[in-house]
Structure formats: structure tokens, C-alpha cells
Amino acid sequence: MTDKVFVESLSLSANIGPDWWGRPREQPVLISVYLTLQPSSLDRTAETDDVSDTVNYGTLSKTVTQRVEEEFKDQLRSHGLHGVAAAVTHTATALAGGKALEVKVRVEAPKAILLADGLALETVWEVDAESGQSDLGSLKKRKVLVKDLILAVIIGVNPPEREAKQRVILNLEFEEALGTGAFGDYPSVITDITQALEASSYLTLEKFAMQAVRIGCLSSEHVHSVTARAQKPSAISFAHSSGVEITRPRAHFLR
Numbered sequence: 243m244t245d246k247v248f249v250e251s252l253s254l255s256a257n258i259g260p261d262w263w264g265r266p267r268e269q270p271v272l273i274s275v276y277l278t279l280q281p282s283s284l285d286r287t288a289e290t291d292d293v294s295d296t297v298n299y300g301t302l303s304k305t306v307t308q309r310v311e312e313e314f315k316d317q318l319r320s321h322g323l324h325g326v327a328a329a330v331t332h333t334a335t336a337l338a339g340g341k342a343l344e345v346k347v348r349v350e351a352p353k354a355i356l357l358a359d360g361l362a363l364e365t366v367w368e369v370d371a372e373s374g375q376s377d378l379g380s381l382k383k384r385k386v387l388v389k390d391l392i393l394a395v396i397i398g399v400n401p402p403e404r405e406a407k408q409r410v411i412l413n414l415e416f417e418e419a420l421g422t423g424a425f426g427d428y429p430s431v432i433t434d435i436t437q438a439l440e441a442s443s444y445l446t447l448e449k450f451a452m453q454a455v456r457i458g459c460l461s462s463e464h465v466h467s468v469t470a471r472a473q474k475p476s477a478i479s480f481a482h483s484s485g486v487e488i489t490r491p492r493a494h495f496l497r
Contacts, residue, residue, distance in 0.1 A: 245284040247297045248276040251350075254307060256314035258323050258349075260429065262356040268315065269353050271326065272360075273306060275334045278344040297338050309333045323349050323363035323386075324424040331367055335378060342369045344382070350389075355432055358391040381420055386428055388414040393436060396443035397450060397474070404443075408476055410450065411483065412439075415469040416458060419492075425464035434461070447472045451488045459492040467491040 252273045261269045277297055287296040309329055314321050330347045338345075350362035363386050370379040391414070394407040414435075418425060435457050444450045451472040458468035473485035 243281050245279040245282065246276060247279065247284075247299050247302070248274065249299050249303045249306070250274045252303055252306060254310050256310055256321065256326055258314070258321060258326060258351055258354070259426070261353050262429075269351060271310075272348075272350040272352065273310070273326070273330055274348040274350075275302060275306060275330060276346040277302075277334060277338055277342045278346075279338070279341050280343055283341050297341055302334060302337055305333055305337055306330050322424070322426045323351065323361070324426060327363050327365050331365060331378065335367070335369055338369075344368055345378075355388060355391065355429060357393075357436075358432070359389040360387075361428060361432075362387045362389065384418040384420065384424070386416040386418065386425075388412075388428070388432055391432065391436070393439055395440055395450065397445070397447065399445050408474065410447075411473040411475065411485075412451075412454060413471040413473075414454065414458060415471075416465050417467045417469075418464050419466035422464045425462050427462075431458060431461040447474060447484075447486045448488070451486050452490075455488050455490050456495055459490060459495050463492075465492055 254271050254273060255268045256271050257266065257268050258271060260266050284296060310326065313329060314326055327347045327349045331345050335342060335345050344366060346364065346366045348362055348364045350360050352360045354361040366383040368379040368382055391412045393410045393412055395410050396404065396407055397410060435454050438457055439450060439453060451470040454470040455468045459465055467489060469487065469489040471485060471487040473483040475483045
């Protein structure tokens with residue numbers, strides 16, 4: 243018995259830092275909010291068919307939009323994905339008025355990373371049950387995702403694959419260590435990963451993906467673990483792609 247109210251991919255703009263050309267200005271952001279409610283919270287609305295008995299997702303959308311438009315337009319100050327996510331989380335929790343058990347917020351910047359489809363931050367907070375109001379309890383998860391980064395690499399065991407670079411799609415997930423503060427310099431980390439991978443050649447996707455994981459894990463003490471999903475679209479004739487996925491904690495490379 244789980245009840246949720248959500249708004250997905252709300253399109254706004256905010257100054258979250260440099261765009262993919264290094265210019266500090268407003269850029270598009272997609273904001274999603276998922277409220278996990280107290281058990282049976284939506285039973286009343288299902289009976290009365292009255293929107294006033296639920297957490298109104300229309301009001302949630304308008305409130306989040308107003309908060310972002312008022313606070314994150316400053317051209318001289320970069321708030322980062324973490325700043326936007328924190329503001330949206332507090333706004334959504336306050337609007338829920340004690341009905342929420344958990345708040346998940348995803349803030350995605352489609353134009354933050356050159357050659358990638360987006361950079362996203364996802365946070366999950368537990369709501370303080372004792373207050374019954376808008377106080378946040380514990381941070382349960384905080385991760386950063388890089389979507390469909392396109393790299394050109396010499397990779398493969400067949401002779402033609404050793405002669406020309408081919409396209410590899412790389413998806414990365416950085417799970418941040420809780421209690422260490424936020425880490426915001428992911429564009430620089432992605433640049434380091436891209437330069438290292440494209441400067442080398444590989445026989446297997448396994449080594450390629452592990453190299454990405456290693457660089458990501460060692461990039462900051464704020465990183466708890468990294469998952470790399472590497473895909474070769476041209477490897478199998480009648481398949482969209484073939485690939486591997488590797489997850490390792492930072493501690494694995496510090497031993």
C-alpha cells in the first residue's frame with residue numbers, strides 16, 4: 243500500500259554554473275519531484291474525488307516554479323544542482339504538510355556536459371515523522387548521473403576495430419558519500435574521464451568501463467561509488483547495442 247504524488251520533468255531555467263561552453267549563465271533544467279505519502283493518504287481523495295484532500299500536483303508545480311524563478315536567476319551567482327535540489331526539496335516537503343514520508347528530487351541539466359545528453363542530480367530525503375510538518379529527517383541517497391556521453395575510441399579485438407575509432411556510449415552514476423558535503427565539480431571529472439579514455443585504446447569494454455570507474459572514484463572523497471555502463475552500438479549487427487556495467491566503491495581503489 244504505497245501512495246505517491248509526483249511532477250515529472252518540469253522545464254525551467256536556472257543559473258547552476260557554467261554551461262557546456264564554460265559560460266556562467268542560466269541554462270535549461272528539468273525538475274522532477276516524487277512525494278511518497280503516508281500509508282492510505284490517497285484513500286480519502288479516491289472516495290471524495292476532491293482535489294483538496296490530496297497534495298495537489300498542480301499547486302506543487304506552481305510552487306516549485308515560483309521558488310526556482312525567484313531564487314536561481316542571478317547571473318553573478320552559481321547555485322549548482324545541489325542548491326536547486328535543496329530548495330525544491332524543502333518547498334515540496336512544506337507543501338505536503340506532514341503527509342509525506344519521503345521526498346525524491348531530480349534536477350537535470352541537458353546542456354551542462356558537451357557530448358552528453360545531460361547531467362542530473364537525484365536526492366532522496368526521509369521526512370521527520372515526529373514533527374509531522376515540513377522538517378527533513380535523514381538524507382538517504384544522493385547521486386549524480388551523466389547520461390549518454392559519446393566517446394570515440396579504438397576498441398575491440400577484431401582487426402578492423404584496431405584501425406578506426408568507433409562510437410562508445412558511456413553512462414555514469416556517482417553515488418555521493420553521505421555526511422561529507424556536496425561535490426559540484428563533475429564537469430571537470432567528466433573532462434578528465436573523456437580525455438583519458440579517448441587517448442588510449444582497448445581490446446575490451448570491461449577495461450574501458452573499469453578505467454572510467456577508477457577515475458571517477460578517485461576524483462573526490464565525496465564520491466562513495468561509481469557505476470559505468472558502456473555500450474557499443476556497432477558491435478552486434480541486429481542489436482541496438484552490446485555492453486557491460488561495472489560498479490565499484492571508492493574504497494576498492496584505495497586498498
